[in-house]
Amino acid sequence: DGGITQSPKYLFRKEGQNVTLSCEQNLNHDAMYWYRQDPGQGLRLIYYSQIVNDFQKGDIAEGYSVSREKKESFPLTVTSAQKNPTAFYLCASSIRNRGQPQHFGDGTRLSIL
Amino acid sequence: AQTVTQSQPEMSVQEAETVTLSCTYDTSESDYYLFWYKQPPSRQMILVIRQEAYKQQNATENRFSVNFQKAAKSFSLKISDSQLGDAAMYFCASFSTTSGTYKYIFGTGTRLKVLA
Numbered sequence: 001d002g003g004i005t006q007s008p009k010y011l012f013r014k015e016g017q018n019v020t021l022s023c024e025q026n027l028n029h030d031a032m033y034w035y036r037q038d039p040g041q042g043l044r045l046i047y048y049s050q051i052v053n054d055f056q057k058g059d060i061a062e063g064y065s066v067s068r069e070k071k072e073s074f075p076l077t078v079t080s081a082q083k084n085p086t087a088f089y090l091c092a093s094s095i096r097n098r099g100q101p102q103h104f105g106d107g108t109r110l111s112i113l
Numbered sequence: 114a115q116t117v118t119q120s121q122p123e124m125s126v127q128e129a130e131t132v133t134l135s136c137t138y139d140t141s142e143s144d145y146y147l148f149w150y151k152q153p154p155s156r157q158m159i160l161v162i163r164q165e166a167y168k169q170q171n172a173t174e175n176r177f178s179v180n181f182q183k184a185a186k187s188f189s190l191k192i193s194d195s196q197l198g199d200a201a202m203y204f205c206a207s208f209s210t211t212s213g214t215y216k217y218i219f220g221t222g223t224r225l226k227v228l229a
Contacts, residue, residue: 106156
């Protein structure tokens with residue numbers, strides 16, 4: 001079955017540490033997205049990519065970095081510059097056509113130790 | 114800038130009754146799409162319904178239907194014959210293209226409680 005796989009499900013970060021969240025899809029989608037979800041704030045866009053080797057900043061990109069070396073993969077690194085990283089992170093993908101719905105992974109919960 | 118507003122943080126409905134969740138949006142685009150997503154306690158985001166702005170007919174998916182008022186920029190979700198499994202967070206979202214980019218904008222969500 002096609003889908004999006006996020007790992008790990010739970011992740012803990014120490015002070016000054018960079019951590020990487022994995023997102024893999026086998027839906028053959030061109031577009032991929034990273035969102036951060038905090039209580040009462042809905043989903044906020046961190047980064048998105050429409051094609052391989054290209055990505056754009058979303059609304060809250062500071063303290064995060066991404067890469068898109070393969071169509072199937074869009075890892076997100078939470079750097080030590082992100083001072084409040086505790087949140088639920090969702091990865092999504094979609095067909096790169098107008099108005100197609102996004103497919104979401106199961107999410108990663110990141111907490112500070 | 115595009116915005117999506119859900120003014121009801123929480124709603125309750127009796128099992129088997131009907132409930133309507135509100136959503137308003139603001140966009141300067143003429144071509145756009147609207148969505149409702151459901152997020153149950155498992156936190157998996159599930160597409161409920163999709164509406165194309167150029168279509169006047171309201172989208173329907175089984176017990177879920179929308180009331181799309183384009184002039185008022187309103188996109189409410191009606192759930193009929195509510196079931197316990199409908200309890201979840203519901204997010205309204207819009208999609209449009211601006212200068213060739215593809216972005217989805219989400220509202221802050223409405224938590225729906227279903228009372229037995």
